[in-house]
Amino acid sequence: MTDASLHIPAPAAIADEASLRDYWQLLKPRLMSLSVFTALVGLLVAPAGVHPFLGATSILWIALGAGASGALNMWFDADIDRVMKRTRKRPIPSGRVAPSDALALGLFLAVLSTVMLGLTANWVAAFWLAFTIFFYTVIYSMWLKRTTSWNTVIGGLAGAFPPMIGYAAVTGGTPVEAWLMVGLIFMWTPPHFWALALFVKMDYHTARIPMLTVTHGRDETRRQAWFWSIGLALVSLGTAVSGIGGPLTLLVAVILNAVFLKGAWDMWHRTDADSEADGHAVEKGLFKWSLVYLFAHFAVFVVEVALGPWGGW
Amino acid sequence: MHQDHEMHIRRRGRNFGLLAVLLGFIVIIFGVTVVKIRTGGFSEGFDHVARPALVPIEEADQ
Structure with missing residues (x-):
């Protein structure tokens, strides 16, 4: 390659050249x-101290690991x-970022985040970060997303x-306690996503x-959302009576789940015609509540710890 | 007079962004190193800290 190649006019490529923002979008912010929010909660409720700087950098590596998964998925x-309207403008389909660049960025960040988390925190955490990236990229994106309806x-x-x-x-x-937090998000995701998919x-x-x-x-999606909501409530109550819970968590969990179950029940017992008639009010309501639910549930774990001797069982 | 290449002008924002990321990375590595050394995270203590448990019993009795 000579310098001459740099002078070949390529107006389309120039107009669509990737900016930092495009690379940022690849990481699915x-x-x-x-991931940052839930990892931070996990870090704060753990029954041991961590230096604030090491804690903050650990969260950064977890976030970068999540970003690596996003780039590899894209x-x-x-x-x-x-071919989908919602995603057509993403950096790769729009032609602003070359697929090979996204792959390189994803792999680089995956290795960097895992190694740095191992050095900053420990290798148990690094193993689970690597496993998460592998699971999301290979098991979910490459395999099951295209083959089974349980991909969500x-x-x-x-x-x-x-x-x-x-x-x-x-x-x-x-x-x-750590696995219960995993279970909470795992059970929460299907009804959250299916409520969205219905409107x-x-x-x-x-x-x-x-x-x-x-x-x-x-x-069937409405019916499944109801059953997963019951499972969610059970795991939620499990967290409330575990080492990261307490009376306050139990109270908040009961309220959050009561509203969630009511929404899921209503969503099950109506047809698409009912839904169209009121502008998908119940489905939208459940979706919005699911966002409140997850934030409030994880926030109350931290409050329980912050209460010190007055928190916990 | 030196003129910037058109490509460099076009990519200026991206290059400065990358510079900021790299500088941030250096600061983080430095910070982690300082904290680890202060808290003794990297030191196994074999050659820096007295470990009575490693001293043979007869020697300790004397």
């Missing part, structure tokens, strides 16, 4: 923010993203690990992604 799913459920597991990684970063272990017109069928609403129908 919204998913990253959820690299592999570029063909799907290209399985994909949710990858998003559920960050609080456990935060907990492990402090303690070096993953006791039942937003998604074109997954165009991309041949077997979503539950398409493969098993919308009525």
Whole structure:
């Protein structure tokens, strides 16, 4: 290659050249923010002290690991993203970032975040971060997302690990309390996503992604959301009586779950016609409550710890 | 007079962004090193700290 190649005019490429913002978008910042929040809670409720700087940097590496998963997912799913309206403007399908660049960034960040978390915190936390990246990229994105309608459920597991990684970063272990936090997000994801799928017109069928609403129908999706909500309530109460819970957590969990179950029950006992008639009020209500639910539930774990001798059992 | 290449001008924002990221990385590595050394995280203590448990019993009795 000579300097001459730099002078070849390529107006289209120049106009669409990737900016830092595009690389940032590759990391799926919204998913990253959820990982940061839940990992931070895991770190704060762990029954051991951690230096604030090491704690903050551990969270940073967990966030970068989540970002690596996002970049690898966007690299592999570029063909799907290209045909769906919602994702067509992402950096790879829009042509601003080359797929090979996204792959390189994802792999680099995956290795960097894992090694740095191992050095900053410990290798138990680093192992679970590496496992999460592997699970989201290989098991979910490359394999199950395109082959089974339970992809939402399985994909949710990858998003559920960050609080456990935060907990492990402090303690070096993953006791039942850490797994209960994983279970909480795991059970929360399906009804949260299915409520959204019932009121937003998604074109997954165009991309041949077997979503539950398409493969098993919308009525079955409503029914499944109810059953997963019951499971969610049970895990939620489990966290409340565990080592990270307490009377306050139990009270908050009862309120959060009562509203959630009412919403899921109502959503099950109505048809698409009912839903169209009131502008999907119940589905939208459950979706919004699910956001409040997750934030409040994890926040109350921290409050319980902050209460010191007055918190916990 | 030196003129910046068009490509460099175009990529200026990206390059400065990368510079900021790299500087941030250096600061973090430095900070982690300082904290680890102060809290003794990297030190196994074999050659810096007296470990009575390693001293043979007869020697300790004398």
